[in-house]
Amino acid sequence: MLPDKLRTLVSLLHRLPGVGEKTAQRFAFSLASERAGLAALLGRELSSLNESIAACTSCGFLADVRPGSPQLCSICRDPRRNERILCVVAKAQDLLAIEGSGAMPGKYLVLGKLLSPLDGVSADDLPIQALRQLIAERNVEELILATPPSVDGEATALMLAQELRAAGPRISRIASGIPHGGDLEFSDRVTLGRATDGRHGVES
Numbered sequence: 001m002l003p004d005k006l007r008t009l010v011s012l013l014h015r016l017p018g019v020g021e022k023t024a025q026r027f028a029f030s031l032a033s034e035r036a037g038l039a040a041l042l043g044r045e046l047s048s049l050n051e052s053i054a055a056c057t058s059c060g061f062l063a064d065v066r067p068g069s070p071q072l073c074s075i076c077r078d079p080r081r082n083e084r085i086l087c088v089v090a091k092a093q094d095l096l097a098i099e100g101s102g103a104m105p106g107k108y109l110v111l112g113k114l115l116s117p118l119d120g121v122s123a124d125d126l127p128i129q130a131l132r133q134l135i136a137e138r139n140v141e142e143l144i145l146a147t148p149p150s151v152d153g154e155a156t157a158l159m160l161a162q163e164l165r166a167a168g169p170r171i172s173r174i175a176s177g178i179p180h181g182g183d184l185e186f187s188d189r190v191t192l193g194r195a196t197d198g199r200h201g202v203e204s
């Protein structure tokens, strides 16, 4: 019923997280009828998105690609950050959520995945060696494990605490106030700020 172009657009938009078919249709109709050229603007931005952004080589968050200079995100480039505090998160959106709380003076490492036997993710797939190296290089005093309070998140935090205890830093865990199975990305700033401030030591 829809023109081919619009049908393709709806099916592409529908692949985005949180965008149902109705919403995808609304977006597609809006873009098709928009006179100010939003479709063209979006098209230009999207066509260069993947070449313009890449993972920060230090922490794994997203960074601008800047030819000729190291690919570091704005947090890793910020000299005011306390690099002796290292916060480990599961994904880039969680870093953003913790940043929004304003309670983290340190730097981050984005794991990109969590221990998950069902999905075949084992300890060997996590950057444990890179973490050991960072802890030694920066003389890290506190390692904050901010993986989500889910089964995989807890298992990952426990494993990292066991593996990295000998490396020397104080190890703490944020979680209080975030419901079990909750997603850091969707926690409000106040709760996340409190959870970060009220972090507790990990015994293992």
Ligand SMILES: [Zn+2]
Binding pocket: 056, 057, 058, 059, 060, 061, 072, 073, 074, 075, 076
């Ligand atoms: Zn970075």
